[in-house]
Amino acid sequence: MHLARFNPVRFAHLPTPLEPLPRLTAALAVSPGGGPELWVKRDDCTGLAGGGNKTRKLEYLLGDAFANDADTLITQGAVQSNHVRQTAAAAAMFGLACEVILEQRTGSNAHDYNHSGNVLLDELLGAKIRSVPGGTDMNQALAEAAAEVAARGGRPYVIPGGGSNVIGALGYVECALELVNQANEAGLEIDRIVTATGSAGTHAGLVAGLAVMGADIPVLGIGVRAPKEVQEANVFKLAVETADLLGHKDRVTRDLVVADCDYVGEGYGLVDQAVIEALKLCARTDGLLLDPVYTGKAMKGLIALSALGRFDGETVVFLHTGGAQGLFGYQSVMEGHL
């Protein structure tokens, strides 16, 4: 697959490691069928100010920003957005200005949620932050911010929430390629990839990359916000567009897109005890730090589905999409539950 023609800017620490999780595997071997053998793809280690999955997307998005001669990155996310933090870091790294719009999506008034974790890092990285109420039309807010920057003579580049458009998704096409190469070198036969799925770019990029490559590895996305029909439709649309950009639109079929959205709990960014148990289990078995919003919820789903025997006998790669920097925004929520 020829990705260099999209001119990504290189700053991610790649390839990220692919590591076995022997103790977590043993902990999940409670199903009568023995459960899965678990591995982790460490995209929490992409290097950009704490790293995470937005870094790979930003390599392609910054390439496009430079092609458009931008001097200001504009993006949006929830208050504890990891995407916003990584965008702010990428901007700093290349001397670009960065304006971010944070949506009060969870409605939390907690001090740590609104000021610590990713927010503290956004400020440290020099992003100009504006806050808007939950339910704001964020695409409209992005357009307004871009118009303001342009009106004062700046050259804005708008990155959608989560960096999830076709350009950003190319980062996860590249991840699919990287993972399959690692598996081939290690002689590891992967039966399934499990990832959190939110703004859809990660899931769509993986599906498109694997399909265009002909790798035939199923991907299970565990939803963190939208219901299944909406999530799968979003991922499918973006996966088709991404494969189209690569010249192989027809290879992404609807059946390749599978999301399980039964583990969202009370809603986006809201933590329940099963999420905390998933965070504890990964930390205490293999020293792995997950996050409360995405990977903790995905692992909550993976644990529950393992117990149901859904992955029995499979080699499952959990894509660790990062986010542990957000943990500090959830201190007051988790205190007393650890």
Ligand SMILES: *Cc1c(COP(=O)(O)O)cnc(C)c1O
């Ligand atoms: C954004 C994010 C995700 C979800 O990725 P999408 O491409 O938005 O679906 C998963 N995990 C973490 C830690 C994230 O920050």
